[in-house]
Amino acid sequence: MLDTLVFSLVVAAAVGARAAVLIWHLGRxxxxxxxxxxxxxxxxxxxxxxxxxxxxxxxxxxxxxxxxTAVGVTEAVAAVLISVAVIFLTKLIxxxxxxxxxxxxLATSKGISVARTNxxxxxxxxxxxxxxxxxxxxxxxGFLVVTPAAAAKIISTNLSRYFTLxxxxxxxxxxxxxxxxSYFNVVPGPLVVISGITLFVVAIIIRWRLKVTS
Amino acid sequence: xxxENKNDDYILxxxxxxxxxxxxxxxxxLNFKIKRGITLAIVGPNGAGKTTLFRAxxxxxxxxxxxEWNRKMKIGYVPQVLAVRDIPISVKEFLxxxxxxxxxxxxxxxxxxxxxxEVVDKSLAILSGGQMRRVLIAWAIVDKPDVLLFDExxxxxxxDSEEAIYGMLRSLTAKNEITLLLISHDLHIVREYxxxxxxxxxxxxFFGESKEVMNPATQKLIYGEPICKEYGDxxx
Numbered sequence: 001m002l003d004t005l006v007f008s009l010v011v012a013a014a015v016g017a018r019a020a021v022l023i024w025h026l027g028r029x030x031x032x033x034x035x036x037x038x039x040x041x042x043x044x045x046x047x048x049x050x051x052x053x054x055x056x057x058x059x060x061x062x063x064x065x066x067x068x069t070a071v072g073v074t075e076a077v078a079a080v081l082i083s084v085a086v087i088f089l090t091k092l093i094x095x096x097x098x099x100x101x102x103x104x105x106l107a108t109s110k111g112i113s114v115a116r117t118n119x120x121x122x123x124x125x126x127x128x129x130x131x132x133x134x135x136x137x138x139x140x141x142g143f144l145v146v147t148p149a150a151a152a153k154i155i156s157t158n159l160s161r162y163f164t165l166x167x168x169x170x171x172x173x174x175x176x177x178x179x180x181x182s183y184f185n186v187v188p189g190p191l192v193v194i195s196g197i198t199l200f201v202v203a204i205i206i207r208w209r210l211k212v213t214s
Numbered sequence: 215x216x217x218e219n220k221n222d223d224y225i226l227x228x229x230x231x232x233x234x235x236x237x238x239x240x241x242x243x244l245n246f247k248i249k250r251g252i253t254l255a256i257v258g259p260n261g262a263g264k265t266t267l268f269r270a271x272x273x274x275x276x277x278x279x280x281x282e283w284n285r286k287m288k289i290g291y292v293p294q295v296l297a298v299r300d301i302p303i304s305v306k307e308f309l310x311x312x313x314x315x316x317x318x319x320x321x322x323x324x325x326x327x328x329x330x331x332e333v334v335d336k337s338l339a340i341l342s343g344g345q346m347r348r349v350l351i352a353w354a355i356v357d358k359p360d361v362l363l364f365d366e367x368x369x370x371x372x373x374d375s376e377e378a379i380y381g382m383l384r385s386l387t388a389k390n391e392i393t394l395l396l397i398s399h400d401l402h403i404v405r406e407y408x409x410x411x412x413x414x415x416x417x418x419x420f421f422g423e424s425k426e427v428m429n430p431a432t433q434k435l436i437y438g439e440p441i442c443k444e445y446g447d448x449x450x
Contacts, residue, residue: 099311105272159303
C-alpha cells in the first residue's frame with residue numbers, strides 16, 4: 001500500500017512534468033495564455049483517466065476525489081520535503097517570474113530568460129499539483145492551486161501580502177476541510193474546496209467593504 | 215548579435231540593419247551613429263518599425279546587419295506597456311527588483327516629482343497614468359544607466375502632464391549624463407525635447423536636427439508615401 005502511494009506520487013509528478021513541458025511548448029508556439037492551455041490539458045488528462053479507470057469505480061473515485069486517509073507518514077514527509085523545495089525554488093525565481101509577467105521585453109532586456117523561467121515555474125506548479133492530488137483528487141486539485149491565491153489577490157496591494165495570504169488561505173482551506181471531513185465522516189476533497197470558497201467569498205466582501213469605505 | 219564598439223566618440227553604431235517580421239520587411243538597411251549625451255527621437259507612423267528598432271538594439275529580435283554598442287555601456291529600457299493590472303505589486307517592490315536600497319528608492323521617487331511617502335506602498339495597478347510614467351522613469355534611472363531607450367514616455371498621460379514629464383526627463387538625463395533614445399508620435403514634443411530625429415517609414419525617410427521635423431516638407435517625408443533616403447555616413 002505504502003509503495004503503491006509513493007509510486008503514484010512519483011508517477012503523478014512525472015506525468016505533471018510532461019504536461020508542464022507540453023503546456024510550456026504550446027504556449028511558446030501558439031502564444032495562448034497558460035490558463036487556457038492548462039484548462040485544455042487538464043480536461044484531456046481527466047478524459048484519459050476516465051477511459052483508463054472507467055470500469056473500476058473504486059479506483060476512479062479515489063483518483064477523482066482523493067483519499068487523505070490513505071496518506072501515510074512516508075507520503076506526508078515526502079510532501080513536506082517537496083513543498084519546502086518548491087517554496088525555496090519559487091523564492092529564488094519569483095522576481096524573474098513577476099518581471100516576465102509585467103513585461104516580457106523588460107525582463108529580457110534585464111538578461112532574464114523568460115522561457116526558461118516559465119518552464120521552471122510550470123514544473124514547480126506540476127509538483128505542487130502532484131502533492132495536492134493525494135488530498136483532493138484530480139477533479140478538485142485545480143482548486144488548491146487557484147482559489148487561495150485568487151482570494152489573496154483580491155485583498156492584496158503588494159506581492160509580500162499576496163504570497164503570505166495565499167499560503168495562509170491554502171493552509172486554512174486544507175486543515176479546516178480535513179477536520180470537517182473527519183467530523184462529518186465524508187471525503188475531505190469537497191470540504192477543502194468549500195472552506196476555500198468561503199475564504200474567497202469573505203475576501204470579496206472585504207474588498208467590497210474597503211472600496212465602500214475608502 | 216549586438217557587439218561592442220571600441221570607438222569612444224560614438225556610443226552606438228548601426229550599420230546595414232535590416233529586420234523583418236513574418237517575412238515582411240520592417241526596417242530596411244538602416245545606418246546611423248550616435249554620440250554620448252544626446253537625445254535622439256525615433257519618429258514615424260504606426261507600423262513604421264520604431265519599436266522593432268528598439269527591440270533590435272536590445273537584441274530582443276533577430277536581425278541582419280550590425281549593431282555596435284560602446285563597451286561597458288549600461289543600457290536601460292522602458293517599454294510602452296506594462297501588464298500590472300493582474301499582479302498586486304507595490305511601487306517599492308517594483309523598484310527593489312533592481313536591488314536598490316529603500317533610501318535610494320525614496321530618493322529616486324522624489325527626483326521624478328513623486329511624494330515617496332504617498333506612493334511607495336501603493337499598488338502599481340492603481341496609479342494614475344502620470345504617476346505610472348514617473349515611476350517608470352524612476353525605474354529607468356535608479357541604477358544609473360548610460361543609455362536609456364524609452365518607448366513613448368508619455369503614453370496614457372494627459373496633455374497637461376506631457377510637457378512636465380518631458381521637461382523632467384530632459385533635466386534628469388542631462389544631470390545624470392544619460393544618452394536618451396525615445397520613441398514619440400508627437401512632432402511638437404520631438405522638436406522641443408530632443409536634439410536629433412530619426413524618422414522611419416519601413417526605411418529611413420529622414421534624419422536630422424529635431425527643429426526640422428515641423429517643416430511641412432519633412433512631415434510629408436515622415437507621414438507620406440515612403441521615400442527612402444540614402445544619407446551616407448549619418449551621425450548625431
